[in-house]
Amino acid sequence: MIKIIGSLLILFSSTAIGLLLARRYRDRPREIRQWRSALQSIEAEIVYGRVPVDQLADDLSRQMPVPLSDFFTLLKELLDGQDLPLQDAWIRAVHQFWTRTSMKQPEKEIILQFGSTLGAEDAENQQRHIQLALAHLAREESDARQAQKSNEKMMRSLGVLTGVLIVLLFL
Template identity: 35%
Template sequence: MIKAAGVVLVLIAGTLIGFMQAARFARRPKQLRELAHGLQRLETEIGYGYTPLPEALSRVAAQTSEPVASMLLAPADAIMSGSGDDFQAGWEASIRAYGPRTALKAPELASLRRLGSILGMSDREDQLKHLKLAQQQLLAEESGARDDQARYEKLSRALGILLAALVVILIV
């Protein structure tokens, strides 16, 4: 009886691990697309609305879902609270805090870090150029993420189940 319960638990755990990894492959393109659209909205707020950066980030964050919304809202909150941090430090802290909660990989986070070093530090036209560049980089990464999703999503589900079955066979 205990052995059967252990077998079932190992199978369930392996299957869940495989499905969690598959979900990560599925979340990455969605988050990249959402982040690119958020940067496009930010570009509109800055370019056409002449909205101050913290307020623009707050508006964009309100239109996005978690964890991307928190990543965009944290630097705006840091500036609005008057904690003394400059925008770049708040942006970097936000990426460090919320980056691991996303499905984004190192190239996307590096692109966001580069963007944070420009936003709030240069004139409006330069910021718009860098926002457009970051959007293009994220959209390029999104196509790669879609390829990875198509290639590895089913594979990770199957591997989770098969590795759990292998563990069960080795144990029994």
């Protein structure tokens, strides 16, 4: 009896680990896609509305889906609450936000690079920087999709199979 409960427990936890790992592969392209749409609305607001960054952050924190909305809430808090210059606030917000997401280093670099140009140029150059960041993100997204395709299923079944293997070994 105890054996059965124990083996079920092992099987359950290894399956859960597998699903968690698989989720990271599934979420990454989705989150990159969110960033891309955020950058696109930043572009529209800058080019057509000339909306200042603090207001942009406020708008996006309400428009964007979770988890990305958290980033803009964070940015706004750092800008308004702590009165940090935009560049510092951006870097800090990115560092804090990245630990909560499934995204990896390359996207982080792109976003950091983008932040260093935000607000420092006229609208035309700003648009160019956004386009550049968008292109980079598109590439990362397709990479992430490929990784998802090849790894997501594998991780899921690997979890279950590892569980089965351990159970069989202990029996």
